Amino acid sequence: MKMRSKTILAAAMLMLASGVANAGTTLSMLVDTNQESTAIIDALTKAYNAKNPDISFDIEQRPGGSEGDNMIKTRLATGEMSDIFQYNSGSLFQAIKPEQTLADLSDLKSQANILPVFKNVVTDASGHVRGIPAGPAMGGGIFYNRKVYADLGLKVPKTWAEFMENNAKIKAAGKVAVAQTYGDTWTSQLFVLADFYNVQAQAPNFAADYTANKAKYATTPAAGRGFEHLEEVFKGGFTNPDFGAAKFDDGMRMVASGEAAHYPMLTFGIGNVQQNNPDKVKDLGFFAQPGDDVSKNGLTVWMPSALYIPAQSKHIEEAKAFLDWAGSKEACELMAKVVPSGPYLVKDCQLPKDIPPAVADMLPYFEKDGMTAPALEFLSPIKGPALEQITVEVGSGIRSAKDAAALYDQDVEKQAKQLGLPNW
Amino acid sequence: MMSRRQLYTGIAALIAAIIIFIVPFLFIFLTAVKDKQDASLLTFTLPVNWQLWQNVVEVASARNYMLLLAYFNSSVITVAAVTLIIIFGAMVGYILQRRPSPWNKLIYACVFLGLMVPPAVVPTIWVLQWFGLFKTITGMVFIQVAYGLAFAILLFRSFIATIPRDLDEAAIIDGAKPLQIFFKVILPLLKPVTVTVIVVQSITIFNDFTNPLYYLPGKENVTVQLTLYNFQTQFQTQFNLLFMNILLVTIPPLIVFVFFNRQIVAGMTAGAVKG
Amino acid sequence: MASPKSPYPYWFVLPAAVVFSVLFLVPTLASFWFSLTRWDLFSAQFIGLENYRQFFREPFLVQGLVNTLIYAVLTSGVKTVLGLLLAVLLTSGIWGQGVLRTVIFFPVLVSTIGVGITFSVLMHPTRGLINVVLATIGLHGPAWLTDPELALYSIVIVDVWKGIGLATVIYIAGLASISPEYYEAARIDGATRTQLFFRVTVPLVKPATVTVVTLSLISGLRSFDLIWAMTRGGPGFSSDVLASVIYKQYQAGFYGLSTAGNVILFALIAALILPLTAWFNRKEIEA
Numbered sequence: 001m002k003m004r005s006k007t008i009l010a011a012a013m014l015m016l017a018s019g020v021a022n023a024g025t026t027l028s029m030l031v032d033t034n035q036e037s038t039a040i041i042d043a044l045t046k047a048y049n050a051k052n053p054d055i056s057f058d059i060e061q062r063p064g065g066s067e068g069d070n071m072i073k074t075r076l077a078t079g080e081m082s083d084i085f086q087y088n089s090g091s092l093f094q095a096i097k098p099e100q101t102l103a104d105l106s107d108l109k110s111q112a113n114i115l116p117v118f119k120n121v122v123t124d125a126s127g128h129v130r131g132i133p134a135g136p137a138m139g140g141g142i143f144y145n146r147k148v149y150a151d152l153g154l155k156v157p158k159t160w161a162e163f164m165e166n167n168a169k170i171k172a173a174g175k176v177a178v179a180q181t182y183g184d185t186w187t188s189q190l191f192v193l194a195d196f197y198n199v200q201a202q203a204p205n206f207a208a209d210y211t212a213n214k215a216k217y218a219t220t221p222a223a224g225r226g227f228e229h230l231e232e233v234f235k236g237g238f239t240n241p242d243f244g245a246a247k248f249d250d251g252m253r254m255v256a257s258g259e260a261a262h263y264p265m266l267t268f269g270i271g272n273v274q275q276n277n278p279d280k281v282k283d284l285g286f287f288a289q290p291g292d293d294v295s296k297n298g299l300t301v302w303m304p305s306a307l308y309i310p311a312q313s314k315h316i317e318e319a320k321a322f323l324d325w326a327g328s329k330e331a332c333e334l335m336a337k338v339v340p341s342g343p344y345l346v347k348d349c350q351l352p353k354d355i356p357p358a359v360a361d362m363l364p365y366f367e368k369d370g371m372t373a374p375a376l377e378f379l380s381p382i383k384g385p386a387l388e389q390i391t392v393e394v395g396s397g398i399r400s401a402k403d404a405a406a407l408y409d410q411d412v413e414k415q416a417k418q419l420g421l422p423n424w
Numbered sequence: 425m426m427s428r429r430q431l432y433t434g435i436a437a438l439i440a441a442i443i444i445f446i447v448p449f450l451f452i453f454l455t456a457v458k459d460k461q462d463a464s465l466l467t468f469t470l471p472v473n474w475q476l477w478q479n480v481v482e483v484a485s486a487r488n489y490m491l492l493l494a495y496f497n498s499s500v501i502t503v504a505a506v507t508l509i510i511i512f513g514a515m516v517g518y519i520l521q522r523r524p525s526p527w528n529k530l531i532y533a534c535v536f537l538g539l540m541v542p543p544a545v546v547p548t549i550w551v552l553q554w555f556g557l558f559k560t561i562t563g564m565v566f567i568q569v570a571y572g573l574a575f576a577i578l579l580f581r582s583f584i585a586t587i588p589r590d591l592d593e594a595a596i597i598d599g600a601k602p603l604q605i606f607f608k609v610i611l612p613l614l615k616p617v618t619v620t621v622i623v624v625q626s627i628t629i630f631n632d633f634t635n636p637l638y639y640l641p642g643k644e645n646v647t648v649q650l651t652l653y654n655f656q657t658q659f660q661t662q663f664n665l666l667f668m669n670i671l672l673v674t675i676p677p678l679i680v681f682v683f684f685n686r687q688i689v690a691g692m693t694a695g696a697v698k699g
Numbered sequence: 700m701a702s703p704k705s706p707y708p709y710w711f712v713l714p715a716a717v718v719f720s721v722l723f724l725v726p727t728l729a730s731f732w733f734s735l736t737r738w739d740l741f742s743a744q745f746i747g748l749e750n751y752r753q754f755f756r757e758p759f760l761v762q763g764l765v766n767t768l769i770y771a772v773l774t775s776g777v778k779t780v781l782g783l784l785l786a787v788l789l790t791s792g793i794w795g796q797g798v799l800r801t802v803i804f805f806p807v808l809v810s811t812i813g814v815g816i817t818f819s820v821l822m823h824p825t826r827g828l829i830n831v832v833l834a835t836i837g838l839h840g841p842a843w844l845t846d847p848e849l850a851l852y853s854i855v856i857v858d859v860w861k862g863i864g865l866a867t868v869i870y871i872a873g874l875a876s877i878s879p880e881y882y883e884a885a886r887i888d889g890a891t892r893t894q895l896f897f898r899v900t901v902p903l904v905k906p907a908t909v910t911v912v913t914l915s916l917i918s919g920l921r922s923f924d925l926i927w928a929m930t931r932g933g934p935g936f937s938s939d940v941l942a943s944v945i946y947k948q949y950q951a952g953f954y955g956l957s958t959a960g961n962v963i964l965f966a967l968i969a970a971l972i973l974p975l976t977a978w979f980n981r982k983e984i985e986a
Contacts, residue, residue: 058488066947066950067931067950069950069951070951073950074641075641078559078641078642080559080641182845182933182934183845185931185933241825242824244824245842245844385947385950386936389932389935390935392933392935393934393935396847396934398937399935407757407759410756410757411757414951414953418951430791430794431794434799435794435795437799438794438798441799441802441803444860445802445805445806445860448817452817465826466823466828468831508718511714512714512715512718513715515712516712516716518707519709519712522707523707523709527709527712534724537723537724538719539914539917540917540965540969541723541969542921542964543723543727544733544958545949545958546730546738546957547727547730547733550726550729551721551722555721569718570722570723573715573718573719592706605706606711631809631811633811633924634923652813656816663820666816667816667817670816670817673810674813677808
């Protein structure tokens with residue numbers, strides 16, 4: 001931070017000295033605390049500042065999960081948002097009323113290069129694109145420790161039953177089978193959300209029916225499986241003893257060091273290990289969450305978060321210029337070098353040659369057709385705000401999977417009504 | 425002359441008090457002066473490296489000296505609000521006590537409401553916006569006054585009962601006008617209960633977290649409790665800085681307390697007890 | 700009735716009345732209206748009592764109501780009883796009682812968020828100081844904040860830790876106003892220490908009791924800061940109280956629902972405090 005203040009000071013003085021009327025602009029940014037996000041934003045802002053010395057950045061961090069959601073909503077509602085902010089795409093994007101709160105980015109030059117699959121999840125109901133991708137696409141699945149698997153002679157499971165068998169063997173060997181980290185409540189949702197590929201495989205119309213209030217978690221067996229998975233892991237006693245208080249950092253540390261064999265998480269966790277335990281990155285592997293059908297095994301995919309500009313920003317033009325560059329191939333390759341943990345959403349943007357093993361595990365899913373499915377939040381605008389608390393309850397044995405599914409349906413109802421969707 | 429039992433009980437009580445009340449504070453202090461790795465172990469040990477001053481500087485200068493701005497904002501709000509609460513509250517307590525009238529029932533009802541009813545946040549934001557006071561320090565001051573009046577009025581009213589009317593009458597005979605009677609005769613005599621109100625309300629307002637969270641968002645408006653809340657994220661793995669922040673934020677109320685210690689009990693005796 | 704030129708003019712009430720009405724009464728009245736709408740800060744749509752129905756339909760909102768009552772009654776009860784006992788102890792002339800009075804009051808000075816952060820760390824199930832110390836004497840400390848059965852009660856303990864100083868100080872003031880003659884008269888009649896306590900102290904310290912009970916009950920019912928700082932209402936929903944549920948609805952953008960929650964909280968407080976106060980006042984008349 002001190003460096004940036006000095007940079008601003010130096011830039012300002014330079015301007016004054018050269019008699020230029022236009023003094024430097026500082027763009028404020030709100031970013032989450034995830035290591036990959038911070039690394040990407042750092043790289044982008046430094047590079048941009050080097051090319052445009054009169055633009056500098058003031059970066060603030062916000063929590064993730066529902067608390068972050070709240071902060072974003074409140075700041076937008078009270079006109080207190082920074083010039084640029086990073087936030088999820090998909091249903092969370094829809095929930096912040098983009099037509100009213102965000103600047104329109106449809107006419108940026110770089111939009112031509114951004115893959116349509118991403119543009120879809122940052123486009124509002126009236127067809128305006130409002131975001132630029134801020135990272136790679138992510139897979140939601142299960143990290144595993146290669147060494148533990150090698151030592152115990154385990155194979156990557158293709159069905160849930162195989163996964164549970166592996167867990168039993170790992171537990172018998174005295175290790176933690178599945179790390180859970182409810183100190184960061186958002187991490188408890190993974191088993192439910194990453195199961196969506198399997199839900200989609202069995203109930204292809206679920207997303208549309210769910211949005212139209214025709215299908216529910218409680219009454220669609222395929223959908224309820226995610227909750228049941230969570231319940232089974234808890235009941236099997238496969239979790240770490242401090243699961244209630246452990247945090248995301250602890251989870252990644254445990255699976256990277258071999259203390260735990262599995263950790264259900266999004267692939268951005270790789271960045272965490274790269275920063276905190278870089279020598280362990282090579283021990284990290286990844287596989288998609290298996291369903292019940294061995295022939296239908298694919299990856300649930302998350303679109304990356306995006307960078308947005310609030311409509312009330314006082315520096316919209318400068319912010320737009322920055323985002324336009326951030327959406328270019330050049331910026332994308334810069335991001336890919338810093339965070340090579342998944343495919344990027346800009347045309348022809350290549351990952352560097354040497355990527356961590358976990359990423360190498362993930363790429364094949366993208367290369368074949370039909371091996372990936374977007375997560376539900378990218379197919380439906382409805383995501384109940386209390387899901388992470390409900391999943392903590394299931395994962396802690398407080399509530400049964402059946403009750404949890406029904407409870408989540410009720411939570412979703414509130415959100416759908418608030419969004420004013422038809423049929424609710 | 426102290427009996428053996430009084431001595432032993434006292435010592436036992438002191439030991440218990442140290443364990444229950446002092447140890448947590450010691451923990452805060454010790455963690456606050458450690459370096460990052462040492463602090464993250466969260467043990468109750470002496471620091472490996474004493475980093476008192478470095479940590480103070482690092483916390484104070486984080487995010488462009490946010491803490492210092494917060495100190496300024498919180499202090500301004502506290503001083504302004506407490507002053508207004510005392511003046512307005514005493515005036516109402518004075519009238520309530522000195523001038524029996526049917527209006528008094530209404531005033532009492534309002535006071536009671538003020539103590540009981542949780543403020544309706546969003547409508548209040550709406551009202552503030554209407555006056556252009558949302559997200560302003562002025563608005564925050566008036567909010568604290570509105571929320572703090574009830575308690576003050578009750579205390580003042582009880583205490584004024586102990587000031588004989590003869591003093592008022594003497595002043596009237598001397599030709600004093602109502603405002604003069606109030607400010608020159610009554611208010612000075614209210615010192616004990618004024619002190620109680622100052623201590624309780626300034627600690628409450630300085631330590632207030634939720635109200636500034638709702639009514640005073642914005643970086644330039646940051647108040648001290650909000651820095652604690654923000655820095656939890658910022659200093660996710662830096663417990664030493666987080667605890668240094670707690671320590672720094674506790675110092676002003678501590679000063680107020682030390683300053684007014686004796687007078688608190690005297691004020692409580694008159695006000696709260698006579699009820 | 701005072702003369703027209705009363706030395707106690709009505710307008711003295713005006714400044715307070717204006718601030719209070721505008722910033723408190725008006726929003727409270729407005730909240731009754733908004734609780735009947737679906738509101739998103741941009742527009743409000745009238746939906747009658749739907750918010751209230753929703754509130755009572757959802758299990759975790761009802762759980763919040765139950766937790767609120769448990770929390771309020773426990774914190775208030777403990778502070779009242781323990782406060783009086785401590786006050787008696789600290790006025791009985793034991794060694795170091797001046798220092799003790801000050802020490803007990805320190806937690807009152809620290810902000811709730813600060814206390815919440817500190818105790819979250821101290822109560823960590825494996826690395827927190829409390830369980831580490833218990834382990835050295837062979838006891839296995841419970842998961843204070845992550846065991847759903849225990850979380851709410853752990854927060855109650857911290858709340859009492861923070862607030863007992865204030866209750867004790869109020870009681871000390873109350874005890875100081877009891878004239879010693881009462882004690883002497885009772886002693887002459889041969890009363891034991893226990894009888895002195897129950898027959899003299901407790902009845903005569905009533906004004907302080909009323910203050911402590913009323914203030915702590917109201918603050919317990921409205922409690923938010925500490926719970927939010929320590930568990931955010933978790934694990935799951937097990938330590939949610941009305942105030943945190945209201946805040947979560949506010950955060951999620953369900954403004955109408957959140958305001959309805961406010962009204963329900965107000966109704967709850969009124970339903971408990973008004974009869975309680977009436978009961979206290981009636982007993983005073985009889986006494």
